[in-house]
Amino acid sequence: MLTLASLSLSGGQGKTTVAVLLSKYLARAGYTVLVVDADPQSNMTTFLQHEVAADQPTLLELYRKQVSLEDATYPTATKNLFLIPSDDGLDQVQEYLASSGVGALALGKRLEPAKGSFDVVVIDSPPQRSQICKSIIGAADQIVIPCEATVKGYGSLIRTVEAVRELTEDGASEAKVLGVIPFRDRWVGRSRTKESDMVIKEMAGEIGENVMLPSIRESEKYKQAISQGVLLEDLGYPDLAYPFESLIDRIREVLK
Numbered sequence: 001m002l003t004l005a006s007l008s009l010s011g012g013q014g015k016t017t018v019a020v021l022l023s024k025y026l027a028r029a030g031y032t033v034l035v036v037d038a039d040p041q042s043n044m045t046t047f048l049q050h051e052v053a054a055d056q057p058t059l060l061e062l063y064r065k066q067v068s069l070e071d072a073t074y075p076t077a078t079k080n081l082f083l084i085p086s087d088d089g090l091d092q093v094q095e096y097l098a099s100s101g102v103g104a105l106a107l108g109k110r111l112e113p114a115k116g117s118f119d120v121v122v123i124d125s126p127p128q129r130s131q132i133c134k135s136i137i138g139a140a141d142q143i144v145i146p147c148e149a150t151v152k153g154y155g156s157l158i159r160t161v162e163a164v165r166e167l168t169e170d171g172a173s174e175a176k177v178l179g180v181i182p183f184r185d186r187w188v189g190r191s192r193t194k195e196s197d198m199v200i201k202e203m204a205g206e207i208g209e210n211v212m213l214p215s216i217r218e219s220e221k222y223k224q225a226i227s228q229g230v231l232l233e234d235l236g237y238p239d240l241a242y243p244f245e246s247l248i249d250r251i252r253e254v255l256k
């Protein structure tokens, strides 16, 4: 089993976009996928059309060891795709993790029973550097970092890589950076805008050309695919799926 987190420490960097579409493309490729919505904003839960009922367990209860992994896992409308949902109550877990002393290890431990039942676990992360983020980095084998092709996105990449490095140096994580996906890469006609071009080159200079993945272009089609619960092919834009195909190729290599 491979545990992969979509992580970037600023808001609006494409974490949920990557997590939703990646998990659907993985499920379509035949992998059994467990999505963990670790963001109290719970956008992932919404996009997978799951409604949390008042008495149903979510990631919060799993973190607190009140329920088993199985009890917090729900099927989705997509074949091979399962979800551990969240709602805004997940914020309460910050305090629990802070007081536990071994907060960075909590999520990895809770997800251990998924081994054997799932091929890939995809975690969607909240934007701030928080106890939840620490526990995600602790749980992840691999991390994919989406970051906007802007100066803010470059800053998010730097902060995210730094956060991962700190935890691996402390022995609290063994996560590797599987890839960096520039998000909302802007093109005019056949050429990339100057800002996107400059920022993507700087990202590659910082992290290494070989770590970079093809970018997600600025396009309403991604939003439409997610809100309608379909794939890019279904909207007539198979070319836009290229970043996900490349990412899945890397995941295949790791799973070998």
Ligand code: ATP
Pocket (backbone or CB within 6 Å): 008, 010, 011, 012, 013, 014, 015, 016, 017, 018, 039, 041, 043, 125, 126, 127, 184, 216, 217, 218, 219, 220, 222, 223
């Ligand atoms: P948060 O930090 O709030 O969780 P995030 O990192 O998960 O944000 P997303 O929610 O994936 O980021 O995307 C940010 C915004 O960009 C959303 O409003 C989304 O609809 C929009 N968006 C997604 N894909 C594209 C695209 N290709 N081009 C332009 N906008 C997009």
Ligand code: MG
Pocket (backbone or CB within 6 Å): 015, 016, 017, 039, 043, 125
């Ligand atoms: Mg999000």
